[in-house]
Amino acid sequence: MRRVCLTLPTNRSCAATIAAVAGEAADGARRFGVEVHLLVLDSSGAPERAGHREAIGALPPAPGVVVHHLDEEQQRSFLRKAIVRSGVAEPDRILGLMLPSDVSYGACTNRAFLFAEALGCASVHRRDSDSVYQTFGGEPVFPLVHELAALGRPAAEVARLVTRSRLDPAYRDRPVALVGGSFVGEMSVDVAEIRSLDPAVYRDVVGLSVPAGYPEIWRGNLIDEAFRGAGTDPFTGDRTTLTRVAPNRVDMCNIGLDREVYGRVPLPPATDTIGSDYFLIHLVHDAGLPGVLHNRHIVNYHTDERRTDAGFLAYQIRFAKFLLASRYLDDVYRRLAAAGAALLDDGGRIRAATVAACVRDSTGQGQGQDTDTNTDTDTERLGLDVLEVLDVLDVLDRSYRKLGGRYSAVADALAARRGGLAAEARADLADFAVLIDAWEPLARACRDEGFPAVA
Template identity: 60%
Template sequence: MNRVCLALPTNRACSATITALHAEAVHAARHFGADVQLLILDSADDRTRGEHTRTVAALPPHQGVTVHHYDEEAQRDFLRQAIRKAGLPGPDHLLRLMLPPAVSYGACTNRAFLLAAALGCDSVHRRDSDSTYQLHAGRPVFPVHHELPWLGRPAAEAAAAVTRADLDPALAHRPVSLAGASFIGELSVDIAEIRRLDEAVYHDVVGLWAPGDWPEERRRALVEESFTGAGTAAFTGDHSTLTLVDPMRVDMCNVAFDRAVYERVPLPPATDTIGSDYFLLHLVHDAGLPGILHNRHIENFHTPERRTDTGFPAYQRRFVKFLLSMLYFHDVYERMAAEGAGLLDERQRVRPDRIVTLLRESTAVDRAENIWRLDRVDTAYRKLGGRYAAFADRLGAEREGLLDQAARDIEDFAHLTECWPALIKAART
């Protein structure tokens, strides 16, 4: 029986999502015979977590579905044991990278990966608490329908089961390492207000996540595509493609990875940074590992706390840190793409040592491009006025610290990647 981890990291109220996720787990057990470990990693406040506990207690039991609901203290205890058993230096630093005091999209998913290893799972299927399933003919459209059958199996075996195969036959012996789709609905990044206020400013700001040397035409095309997912068209029927999956076509609220990927390389543990959980999408693509791209898109929505007086500057800071992180990630992605199959070992598994080297070398790039990014953000936000101008004032006081943090985040990622195989081994036992 295939044991899988259906994972939901959350720090907000999401009882409806937990109930819906359980329904997907039941679907996976009933229709695919899977042994589903439903994992809820709960970083919400005490009151909200209590609501979640009552929701979990009310879930109807189903054969093949086991629910795990861990608060941060339980997660911390598990991590301490794994880190101690791994015998790695700097255990306190590693614990902070795995369970930081601030929001980290990469770190919460890394905890799911490590717990999945401890639970003996073959794959991790990630969902988000600010999204929901589409309905078709009155029934939920569960992504697990495309994720379960082929992960970890040679791509050649999946070719006849998909709608379309767009894969070099020379790669057909490699394992299907990813299955995913995108989202419909609101932008994945909560910056639609900027577009409503000033279209030109929106293009200028969003274009800053492109490499600095891109021509304007290419940058503009990226802006038009960025954060839009699969648009707004509702699901009408299944379509799937066996391919090297374009990272721009998959969202981390709707993705599954084979263990041979996430047990080899973690995600960046950067805090207060959106987009820090997308690295493995690029790694799978650039290493030439096959995937299945399907169209069971999840419906995305934004929760209101990002627009409150405290939530707004915090979220905008995450967005700016994302822009700064791209100086280093573009350098790594470019060299991963050039290396291709060199990122794999003789068993077609990704090589952590190569990733560590690329990350560490990227920290030597000139920071001038990030100084330019901060200048452009400052100018753009002051044009918008109001709370955007106030945020620009705050950003000005943090400039040097943000530049240092962006580089330090990459160093931390390299360190965690170096330690990751030992952590996985410890978690398994």
């Protein structure tokens, strides 16, 4: 029987979301006759974990659904065994990249990928704890329907199932590697308040997320569309497109990936950096792998914790680190796009070594430059590209001080860490390259290790 992994990583209380995602798992198992492993990776505190255990215990039995609820100690124990089995270099460093002490959107999803490998799953389907399903006709709108229908099947077969096809015929024999939709509701990045306070500052700040080189008219459109997902229109019926899915059309709370993607390349394990989990969407697109874009969008909302002073400061720093990381990642994406067909081997599988080279070249490592990034302010030693990264902090400093209020506190916090943040952005990419090198042996070790069911 085909096994798939529906995963919900969380570091907050989300009993209602667990129940909703369990409903999606049951629906998928019933419709498609698959075994759905619902994997809750729990990094929340003890009281929240207890609430999650209670919520899982209250779930009605569902044929074909197996539930796994793992706290960080259980995750660490398994990962340590798999890392030792893999024989990769620097095992302690790899464990730290897989389970860092700080929040990492990429690392939590990487753990889901490896547990899915251990469980023998053919695909991973991710949801988020700060989102809910739309309803239509009184029933929840589950994206898993489209993900299970298409993932892993040749694009030529899937073309008969979708509303329309915009896929180049040259790719029709390749399997569908990604199925995804977007979100409706609140912006995925919490910057709406900036727009209401000062539209000009909003354009300056959000404009930092747009890659360099776009004509001004295009930049304006990209700024207007940034972080808005599919807007606010509700679901009224299915529309699906077979295509090379554009990265800005998909959200990581609403995605399914074939194991031929995540089994070869992980996500960047950067800490305290929003958006670090979108790398594979770019890779699938640039490698010319087929995908399906659908309109079963998930509803995004912002948690109350983000409204507190501490939550606000932490989030804005994560946003700043995203903008810093984007300076390097945009260069990686340009290299991936230029590599194109060279990203795949003769069997149509992703070449991890080529991807790692693109990552290393973005920080100068490919030219043998010094990769020690422990100094806070020596920009010459870090490379001239750091000057461009520091420009991001200059724009944020000016913008946030103009907004005043609690944004001034963010500006102060960023200023205090100015050189360190620039160094971290580069070091995060170096860590990513190391993890790519270790990934395939690690994934293979997880498959060999196996993973006992934890109900």
